[in-house]
Amino acid sequence: MTTVVKIGGARAVDPAGALADVASLREDGESVAVVHGGSTAVDETLERLGIEPEYVETPSGVVGRFTDAETMEVFEMVFGHLNTQLVAGLQSQGVDAVGLNGVDGKLLYGPRKSAVRVMEDGTRKIKRGDHSGTIKQVNADLLETLFADGYTPVASPPMAGKDDEEVVPVNTDADRSAAHIAGAVGATLVLLTDVEGIYEDPDDPETLIESVETADDWGGLEDAAEGFMERKVMAIEEAIEGGAEEVVVADANADDPILSALDGGGTHVYASALSDTADGHADTTEEDSQ
Numbered sequence: 001m002t003t004v005v006k007i008g009g010a011r012a013v014d015p016a017g018a019l020a021d022v023a024s025l026r027e028d029g030e031s032v033a034v035v036h037g038g039s040t041a042v043d044e045t046l047e048r049l050g051i052e053p054e055y056v057e058t059p060s061g062v063v064g065r066f067t068d069a070e071t072m073e074v075f076e077m078v079f080g081h082l083n084t085q086l087v088a089g090l091q092s093q094g095v096d097a098v099g100l101n102g103v104d105g106k107l108l109y110g111p112r113k114s115a116v117r118v119m120e121d122g123t124r125k126i127k128r129g130d131h132s133g134t135i136k137q138v139n140a141d142l143l144e145t146l147f148a149d150g151y152t153p154v155a156s157p158p159m160a161g162k163d164d165e166e167v168v169p170v171n172t173d174a175d176r177s178a179a180h181i182a183g184a185v186g187a188t189l190v191l192l193t194d195v196e197g198i199y200e201d202p203d204d205p206e207t208l209i210e211s212v213e214t215a216d217d218w219g220g221l222e223d224a225a226e227g228f229m230e231r232k233v234m235a236i237e238e239a240i241e242g243g244a245e246e247v248v249v250a251d252a253n254a255d256d257p258i259l260s261a262l263d264g265g266g267t268h269v270y271a272s273a274l275s276d277t278a279d280g281h282a283d284t285t286e287e288d289s290q
Helices: 016-027 039-048 070-092 140-148 175-186 215-224 228-242 255-264
Strands: 004-005 031-036 055-057 063-065 098-102 109-122 123-133 152-163 167-172 189-191 246-251 267-270
Touching: 004 016, 004 255, 016 031, 016 070, 016 167, 016 255, 031 098, 031 175, 031 189, 039 267, 055 109, 055 215, 063 152, 063 228, 070 098, 070 123, 070 152, 070 167, 109 175, 123 152, 123 167, 140 175, 152 175, 175 189, 175 228, 189 228, 189 255, 189 267, 215 228, 246 255
Parallel strands: 004 031, 004 189, 031 152, 098 152, 109 152, 189 246
Antiparallel strands: 055 063, 109 123, 152 167, 246 267
16 A cells, blocks of 8 residues: 655644654555645745745635745745655654655656736736746656655655756645645545644534545535635545545644544545546646645
């Protein structure tokens, strides 16, 4: 069994429990890849440097980061630091972890989007100078080689963006990076975040959606997702369309967060829920990393 775990970048997420669970899964002989976000740390670093983080809304209503050249430099610095910290944490647990970003070996590869469509004051506009990209390829062979040799990859944005004849690092969403990786290696995807899962009423944890198995269930999930959960639903769809059989959204701060998620905790979405639904988010943007 292969599991891909995405550890969220929200301030409220403590990765310690997830790292211990990765060690447990590895001891049981399972292959695990970790993908991490870091948007909060990027914003905090930008603010310390006196740079105002910039977010934009797309015509489809998705809010994401606009990554100019200066922000991209900070993004690379912060994600490199976070990656190293997670690798060191896993090494401390006895896991032979290897840090990667999407540029390494073209792990995550696709076209750079230098211009994005945004809504400003109710008007559609084109905003240029963005450093974001759309994932079109995953180097699954690289991951499978690492698994076969006993390593645990720890991956993150940026991705390798094709810009004319050059390859440049560009921003992409961490949830959807994890989704593409899980699909490429046929893994179960566990999206860890700072809540228990996806709720029918976003303000009421008692309305947790536990299982999504049919097209009707999927429609209800899409209707329930608001705010940052909209990106989680996009990631779920892309993971299953890419080849994952199951995606779980669960609480990163629960006891044994990964093990409990795999044992039934959180919101479980199965491939059957999308078997007769149309593509819903093929043209959405990927400006932010959660």
